[in-house]
Amino acid sequence: MIQFMDVYKRYANRHEALSGLSFELQKGEMAFLTGHSGAGKSTLLKLIALIERSTHGQVFVNDQNLSRLSKSKIPYYRRQIGLVFQDHNLLHDRTVFDNVALPLVIEGENHREIGRRVRASLDKVGLLSKERQLPIALSGGEQQRVGIARAVVSRPPILLADEPTGNLDPDLSRDIMQLFEQFNQVGVTVFIATHDLELVKAMPYRHIALEGGRLAPSQTQP
Amino acid sequence: MKKRFSLNVKSYLLRHLQVMLFSLGRLWRQPFSSLMTVAVIGFALALPAGLFVLLQNVNHVSGEWDDASQISLFLEQDLSEKQIQQLQKKIVTWPNVGEVNYQTAAQSLDEFRTLSGLGSLLDSLPDNPLPAVMTLFPAENNLPDDVIQSLLHDLSALPEVAQAQLDMAWLQRLRSINKLLERGISLLGLLLSLSVLLVIGNTIRLSILNRQSEIKVMKLVGATDRFIRRPFLYTGFWYGFIGGLFAWGTLLLVLSLLSQPIQHLASLYGSEFSLQWFAGLLFFYLPLVGIFLGIFGAWLAVGRHLHAIEPN
Numbered sequence: 001m002i003q004f005m006d007v008y009k010r011y012a013n014r015h016e017a018l019s020g021l022s023f024e025l026q027k028g029e030m031a032f033l034t035g036h037s038g039a040g041k042s043t044l045l046k047l048i049a050l051i052e053r054s055t056h057g058q059v060f061v062n063d064q065n066l067s068r069l070s071k072s073k074i075p076y077y078r079r080q081i082g083l084v085f086q087d088h089n090l091l092h093d094r095t096v097f098d099n100v101a102l103p104l105v106i107e108g109e110n111h112r113e114i115g116r117r118v119r120a121s122l123d124k125v126g127l128l129s130k131e132r133q134l135p136i137a138l139s140g141g142e143q144q145r146v147g148i149a150r151a152v153v154s155r156p157p158i159l160l161a162d163e164p165t166g167n168l169d170p171d172l173s174r175d176i177m178q179l180f181e182q183f184n185q186v187g188v189t190v191f192i193a194t195h196d197l198e199l200v201k202a203m204p205y206r207h208i209a210l211e212g213g214r215l216a217p218s219q220t221q222p
Numbered sequence: 223m224k225k226r227f228s229l230n231v232k233s234y235l236l237r238h239l240q241v242m243l244f245s246l247g248r249l250w251r252q253p254f255s256s257l258m259t260v261a262v263i264g265f266a267l268a269l270p271a272g273l274f275v276l277l278q279n280v281n282h283v284s285g286e287w288d289d290a291s292q293i294s295l296f297l298e299q300d301l302s303e304k305q306i307q308q309l310q311k312k313i314v315t316w317p318n319v320g321e322v323n324y325q326t327a328a329q330s331l332d333e334f335r336t337l338s339g340l341g342s343l344l345d346s347l348p349d350n351p352l353p354a355v356m357t358l359f360p361a362e363n364n365l366p367d368d369v370i371q372s373l374l375h376d377l378s379a380l381p382e383v384a385q386a387q388l389d390m391a392w393l394q395r396l397r398s399i400n401k402l403l404e405r406g407i408s409l410l411g412l413l414l415s416l417s418v419l420l421v422i423g424n425t426i427r428l429s430i431l432n433r434q435s436e437i438k439v440m441k442l443v444g445a446t447d448r449f450i451r452r453p454f455l456y457t458g459f460w461y462g463f464i465g466g467l468f469a470w471g472t473l474l475l476v477l478s479l480l481s482q483p484i485q486h487l488a489s490l491y492g493s494e495f496s497l498q499w500f501a502g503l504l505f506f507y508l509p510l511v512g513i514f515l516g517i518f519g520a521w522l523a524v525g526r527h528l529h530a531i532e533p534n
Contacts, residue, residue, distance in 0.1 A: 089435075106446075
């Protein structure tokens with residue numbers, strides 16, 4: 001589903017964030033991307049979401065070569081990926097419902113379908129009762145769940161999360177991870193960047209560890 | 223297939239309607255700053271439109287004298303009646319000459335006597351100081367100026383003619399002043415339209431910058447540039463439309479304040495003149511011009527700034 005082939009990423013300031021990175025994630029797989037801050041986790045996710053492009057090497061996502069994807073196709077490409085951020089990235093002047101509905105509105109989905117799917121999605125994250133509230137009225141954990149509901153509402157085949165539990169206490173973090181597991185169980189490919197090794201070491205999923213922009217030496221490549 | 227197509231069109235229009243109302247709602251939620259922008263646009267549109275209305279009124283008044291290029295020929299004193307009749311026959315055959323009337327020196331004297339009220343003074347003169355006069359009308363109204371001028375020149379060159387005079391030269395001067403004003407107002411209108419464009423562009427630019435993070439989020443969840451652009455274009459649309467209506471209202475208010483004193487002034491001259499407002503015409507054109515400027519200004523701002531905002 002996601003394949004990196006000898007990928008380099010060098011920023012304009014000559015900092016090399018990724019060097020010769022190769023790995024592959026199978027369709028329907030769930031994996032953690034670990035490493036210290038500055039190890040290149042965010043850069044890697046940005047390459048998948050096409051927020052950045054690789055300097056060298058190829059990235060394939062869902063059988064598409066990202067370096068061949070023109071700028072005008074990026075919006076349509078991104079609709080296949082649900083993104084979850086550490087700071088939620090919610091729109092604070094819109095209700096929970098409208099936030100979650102955003103991807104569907106962008107796709108031009110019809111009104112009734114939007115209502116149905118947004119509520120299903122909010123129900124899934126346990127926030128159906130808060131649909132009329134503004135994000136600011138919710139706790140951090142709830143805001144993160146709104147972010148997840150938005151990421152999955154258009155049923156993308158891939159879910160990427162960048163430090164989704166970064167600001168949450170351990171109990172809430174476990175809840176969030178369980179949510180991700182549930183999506184994975186219905187076939188979504190889930191890829192989560194985290195530095196919280198305590199949290200994920202007990203979970204039975206592959207870890208892809210980065211160290212200075214490369215796979216950590218202990219890594220076994222499939 | 224056809225049904226699917228009409229369904230698509232319907233949902234497309236519905237989406238536009240939603241964005242349209244959404245943009246209006248945004249303006250409504252910031253009534254004070256929206257009103258200021260609308261007022262600036264309104265005044266900028268009202269000024270040239272108001273001048274246009276006044277100018278049209280002046281044109282209307284001066285247009286009542288259609289025979290602007292009537293020419294008077296003052297004849298030499300020593301011409302015989304026969305010479306004069308020959309001259310009249312000759313001139314009538316000229317191109318561009320329509321009717322030619324003739325008034326003898328005696329008739330001129332009579333006319334002057336009645337109009338001036340200096341009858342007894344005239345009686346004391348040994349002989350008639352006034353010349354015979356021919357009044358010449360061009361073949362058609364509104365001949366171009368150079369044609370009239372060359373006609374006038376040819377007439378002056380005739381030996382029988384002491385002086386050829388364009389009677390309503392002042393009216394022509396007024397008309398050319400009007401033309402000048404018209405051009406001035408057009409230029410002013412152009413400049414003020416440009417400033418409306420800049421005001422709207424700048425307002426939209428600020429609202430784009432205010433919504434930078436929102437735009438980034440939208441791009442991250444797969445919004446196309448067109449989708450992101452749309453509400454801003456509609457915001458420009460509303461600014462222009464409401465600004466146009468505001469201009470219309472302002473103009474009507476100003477004209478209603480002017481119309482009373484103008485009517486009073488006209489009545490002092492014994493005229494029935496009353497100010498024409500062109501209210502219907504302007505009600506159509508002001509919002510239309512506003513909408514055009516609004517969308518265009520927004521489009522310029524969006525084109526410049528939207529591309530620069532990318533998620534990072």
